[in-house]
Amino acid sequence: MGKMPGVEKALYSRRGCSMKKMLVPFAFLLPYLVVYLTFTLYPTAYSVVLSFMKFKGGNLSFVGLKNFQFLFSDPVFFKAIANTFIILLIQVPIQTLLAVVLANFLNKKLLRCKGLLRMIIFMPVLIDTVSYSIVFRLFFNTENGMINNFLRSLGMEGPDWLNVGFLSKAVIMIAMTWRWTGYNTVIILGGLQNIPMELYEAAAIDGASTGKQFWNITIPGIKPVLLFSVILSVTGTLQLFTEPYLLTYGGPVNETLTIVQYLYKVGFKTFNFGAASAGSYVLAIMIGILTFLQLKVTKED
Amino acid sequence: MRKKLIACILTAAMLSMCMGCGNDSGASQGKGEENQAEEASSDTQAEGDENVNAEVSEEAEGEADAEASEGSQLSGEIHVASWNASADGLAEIAEKFMELHPGTTVIVDKVDAEYTKLYPALASGVNVPDVMQIQQTDIQAFLNNYEGSFADVTDIVEPEKDNFAASAVSVALGSDGKYYGIPWDIGPCAMMYRKDVFEEAGVDVATIKTWDDFLEAGKVILDKTGKKMFGFCYNGASSSDAVKLFLHQQGGTYYDADGKVDLTTDKMLKGIAFLKEMQDAGITMDLPSEWDDRITALNADQLVCLPYPVWYTGTLMSSVEGQSGKWGIAPMPSFDGEGGEVSMGGCVLAISANSENLELAKAYTAYAMMDNEANEINFKWGQFPSYTPSYEADAFKQVDEYFGVSRGEIFTKLVNSPSIDFGPYFTDVDQSMRTAIGDIFVNGADPETALSEAAEAAQRIIDAK
Numbered sequence: 001m002g003k004m005p006g007v008e009k010a011l012y013s014r015r016g017c018s019m020k021k022m023l024v025p026f027a028f029l030l031p032y033l034v035v036y037l038t039f040t041l042y043p044t045a046y047s048v049v050l051s052f053m054k055f056k057g058g059n060l061s062f063v064g065l066k067n068f069q070f071l072f073s074d075p076v077f078f079k080a081i082a083n084t085f086i087i088l089l090i091q092v093p094i095q096t097l098l099a100v101v102l103a104n105f106l107n108k109k110l111l112r113c114k115g116l117l118r119m120i121i122f123m124p125v126l127i128d129t130v131s132y133s134i135v136f137r138l139f140f141n142t143e144n145g146m147i148n149n150f151l152r153s154l155g156m157e158g159p160d161w162l163n164v165g166f167l168s169k170a171v172i173m174i175a176m177t178w179r180w181t182g183y184n185t186v187i188i189l190g191g192l193q194n195i196p197m198e199l200y201e202a203a204a205i206d207g208a209s210t211g212k213q214f215w216n217i218t219i220p221g222i223k224p225v226l227l228f229s230v231i232l233s234v235t236g237t238l239q240l241f242t243e244p245y246l247l248t249y250g251g252p253v254n255e256t257l258t259i260v261q262y263l264y265k266v267g268f269k270t271f272n273f274g275a276a277s278a279g280s281y282v283l284a285i286m287i288g289i290l291t292f293l294q295l296k297v298t299k300e301d
Numbered sequence: 302m303r304k305k306l307i308a309c310i311l312t313a314a315m316l317s318m319c320m321g322c323g324n325d326s327g328a329s330q331g332k333g334e335e336n337q338a339e340e341a342s343s344d345t346q347a348e349g350d351e352n353v354n355a356e357v358s359e360e361a362e363g364e365a366d367a368e369a370s371e372g373s374q375l376s377g378e379i380h381v382a383s384w385n386a387s388a389d390g391l392a393e394i395a396e397k398f399m400e401l402h403p404g405t406t407v408i409v410d411k412v413d414a415e416y417t418k419l420y421p422a423l424a425s426g427v428n429v430p431d432v433m434q435i436q437q438t439d440i441q442a443f444l445n446n447y448e449g450s451f452a453d454v455t456d457i458v459e460p461e462k463d464n465f466a467a468s469a470v471s472v473a474l475g476s477d478g479k480y481y482g483i484p485w486d487i488g489p490c491a492m493m494y495r496k497d498v499f500e501e502a503g504v505d506v507a508t509i510k511t512w513d514d515f516l517e518a519g520k521v522i523l524d525k526t527g528k529k530m531f532g533f534c535y536n537g538a539s540s541s542d543a544v545k546l547f548l549h550q551q552g553g554t555y556y557d558a559d560g561k562v563d564l565t566t567d568k569m570l571k572g573i574a575f576l577k578e579m580q581d582a583g584i585t586m587d588l589p590s591e592w593d594d595r596i597t598a599l600n601a602d603q604l605v606c607l608p609y610p611v612w613y614t615g616t617l618m619s620s621v622e623g624q625s626g627k628w629g630i631a632p633m634p635s636f637d638g639e640g641g642e643v644s645m646g647g648c649v650l651a652i653s654a655n656s657e658n659l660e661l662a663k664a665y666t667a668y669a670m671m672d673n674e675a676n677e678i679n680f681k682w683g684q685f686p687s688y689t690p691s692y693e694a695d696a697f698k699q700v701d702e703y704f705g706v707s708r709g710e711i712f713t714k715l716v717n718s719p720s721i722d723f724g725p726y727f728t729d730v731d732q733s734m735r736t737a738i739g740d741i742f743v744n745g746a747d748p749e750t751a752l753s754e755a756a757e758a759a760q761r762i763i764d765a766k
Contacts, residue, residue: 070765073761137589138593141589143587144597163587163589248589249590250538252536253736268415268420269728270766271446
């Protein structure tokens, strides 16, 4: 080596080498990239095309903005958006608040059986969405449901849960809160455990009350995690499908019909794949805007 | 520098291995899909099947003379897509068929009744099953949405047209006058009732001829026993069966003469008005999740009468076991006290136009739908065949312990229900109708207003397509 510098230069010019260096990571990524491109990127991009198309008998034809026109002239679409946002605006704050409270409780130094309690609180999320939706449907049955049977035993006549608009929304919210609070609690608990204990000790020595400690140490400390949890919940709620699909079937009279459920109906019940694709982009844009706003609002420092 | 060289060679080798892997898995995946197999193991199994096939057909060639039933020798492999117990029945029929026709392979794949596996297959034209179970209400929509995907089976249906129950034949007739589905099962309805409760309330079931009699009997039963005569989903979200029942019994339709959606016909309003009358009289109960809640209500002794299709007798026997011997079967009431025959639910088998073994697919389907032995198997698995000559078979005479009578004998006499035109957009109509049902029976809206709004909504969805 070193005796034929000219040859060496020609064989391994800097450019050639860096090219190869550049290719190496792609070589390792290739298997994943192939899967990602075929099953994620391609369908996502293709549905953009579909949203401007009409699909009939296996043939596609360009229809411009007709699919969007259809969506924005359909009162049911707006009803679905309204339903989803009502659920979002009530359920997510309640759930987040509960999760913060529970996480603080689980983070208490003197608490016994921490592992067991954490497991119990986290457990609902391990239960299959389909099963729990059906169980909640049975709970809230007017005639034979557990809830109304319990109320009856107290001498009260239970309400007609699944036939009253706001009650059926409430049932969905109760079910979602039951399932997802534990999940968010664990996320927030992770944030709490990253706050150094010294801060609290120093604050206590300086005479700060528990409330002050909470607002000035805990909340800023868990802010990134809290934001993450809220964004997850908001996105999840905007994409809500299984619970209303199985628990209330979107009823009564579309009172619990969510955006995704509406799109499912448009796509697979009425075979209007173009409009369904268009709708999914309307939803994607809404999620994008909301996430951007949340990041913006919380980015004060 | 040598190190770099080695590194490059190794990288290239790894790259090619990766790509090799990719190709391999791609290839086996493709094969898996071709076989409609979900598990990796079935790949090898399917190959095994093919091998067996090859052997069998070689053997069969020698016996070709003995096999004179179909004229030409059948061979090859077909996939049949069907759901639940009806798929089990088809699989049992497939075994018999394969015994009769060595060298053929009929594989029944279980799918869901919501067609989630069928839609993408038909849309892409890839992996379409050779034979598909499709509900009577949906076949026209399939013909419309996937034009050219289904084989013309006029040669099978036309000569036997009069042997099928009329309502089952008409649904599979395409707009071009050709048949695209072979009628399978129908759902003739009868009034199943709790003999013990009727007796306790002093109601003689023979006196119930009209729906008004039904209403009066319901009032007496409610008064004497507190039990309900009829159950349906008030908010319509989980089912619209109750409304369909009364509409179909009168031979009503969902469209006007011009083919536009019309949900405010006299027959529709009459049915709705009667349901409302029953609801107001307090003799009905709400079943928000209709299928499950009905079973719960039956087991809780709350619901004592079921004017419902024959296939529900199977559900009674399996899900309400404890009431064996307590149920009787009587004819359906009707608005004018005559006829009253009505069919609810039912399917056809359609064949893919692009099937590689079209002859085999046709032969199997014809056998499964029109052979006496096959229809006995269908009946055993809860599919009530629409092919009337099969009603002579022994299975239809057997006395069922649960009812103390022969279900077969009763229901085979109730198959002359009116033919219903579901049209190519029934799902859209049904979706909108369900909203109207909720509006009427939960929110107390005026039926005519709610239904005309629903018709408009459905028409708008249809026009947008």
